[in-house]
Amino acid sequence: MATAATAQQQQRAGEMNVIARKQRSLWGDAFYRLIRNRAALVGLIVIAFAALTAIFADFDLLGIRIKLAPYDPLAQNGPKQLMEPIWTKFFGSKFTDPAYIFGSDELGRDILSRLMYSSRVSLIIGLVPVSIVLAIGLSVGMLAGYVGGVVDDVLMRITDVVYAFPDLLFVIIIVATLRGTPLGDAYNGLLVIFVGIAVVNWVGVARLVRGQVLSVKHREFVEAARAIGAGPGRIMRTHIFPNILAPIIVTVAFAIPGAMLTESILSYLGIGIRPPTPTWGVMINEGFIVFSTSAWPVLLPSMCISIVLLAFTFVGDGLRDALDPRSKM
């Protein structure tokens, strides 16, 4: 990095007898540490790849049309049922078709196209409910932590009850009981999953934010801001928020795969996204009928889930180390 320093800096550094370095902000520093973590870097690349696949599976915007998915994920082809992936040809499989790179499922639908469209659902599930959770959790947590009093008491009582409920059980009850209602059927069950995940998870974020706010609220820099006349809104926004951001980012990094996993489990159990809409969980659920004779329709989505979840874990772990240098021993 010393090479990036300007000649002037070099000279000044020489005078001061220190090594000149290009200056980096705290966040830039954290990003640099994240990128240097090999596992996190691999994770980031995998996530970027999955996101691009999801977006460009069938992209049609502003006259630009890119369609990576070779087939319609719902199109059935009777005579071409349960084709095996083409690489099995090298192991002696007679049931391959070059038109179906990853094979086809029990209804003759192209597995590759279905996997690509599935990643779209996962992407949406990873982004939308987590944003809702973050929005609610941040506002309630900051309010409870900063203002305290009744807001705080009410929040803590609610969290006690929600904490007694096992997370997944709560989501299942919400999703299952709302099936058949307009909310439950909206977007093939997508909307009610958003609701379920949001209702269960905002509490955890609110608790975390509250704790963080409590720990910085009485620090000198907050006191200083108050002393020069900053209002509560300004203090929360510009003084407290940046200082509690690091643990929140780490939490979000783990909440995204958590939400994706919840969707997969629900869909696998048959109460999540409705078939035929492809998601990895739905594919496993549907393929399980033929699993003992033909495993690929189940194995491939299972692998996709594993790879994406591992990628998120690597990035999450990397972020935690990068944002909190003290945690590195």
Next chain:
Amino acid sequence: MLRYVIRRLLLIIPTMFFVALITFSLAHAAPGSPFDRNANRPMSQETIDRINRYYGVDKPIPEQFVTYMGNLLRGDLGLSFTRQRPVVDIIGQGIGTTFQLGLGALVFALAFSIPLGIISALKQNTLVDYSSMLVATIGTTIPSFVIAIFLIYIFGVNLNLLPFVGWGSWQHMVMPMFVLGLGAGAFLTRITRASMLEAIRQDYVRTARSKGLRERTVIVGHALKNALIPVATIIGPATAGLITGSFIIETLFNVPGMGRLYIISILARDYPVIMGTTLLYAFLIMMANLTVDILYGVLDPRIKVR
């Protein structure tokens, strides 16, 4: 200490009440019942009314809730909508299997996680450490049902070694227990390692060494004893995880336990069974957490329970 235990036990009552209230309201807010959606067996209004009266669902919802809570206190969870039997009987039938599965998984998890965590910590930054951490990361990240699928594919379908449907013989139990225990165990491995790493850097360990104690005594008698305290606290949430994990694993392996019963009832909208199992799950999880919190106070005198 006794006051703390009593306070915590009393706190379970309002929490259980709210759990019941939320589940009950959600279940009854949903439109329809298992009786009016049967296209194959059209029923006269008279029949529907009679059935509704039989199950007590013709009354206003608040009244139904009060009746339900009253019966609950007497240990009566009502009648199943789909099986024409008391919910208590149905749960009683599955609970033994679920406990067997959960206990086996917990024993397996503890048996591999604690030694692995200790070895990783003692051999920090060696190949042993890296590989066990890799296993732990995979175990915590990859969902249990996906691991189960891979195992069924290898041992059930390809090698034809283990049955993967049903319950009874030890061959049936191996895979479900392994899969269920793996996630919890992987998590416990990480905690044990972190906690052990911290313990072996403490002054009292240095003191023990400088006294000339044997390495084994230092590790087992001094470091490990303290390192296991945080591990013990995690067993509570881990048990909760095992309990909720059981309904995925039971569904996947067709184990006739409470978890599979729960999923079947949800799909069939059998609300009395859903209510009963949810309450039982919530109760078990609260008891697991309470037990561990009490244990924490007993194990570590530095912790002052309030």
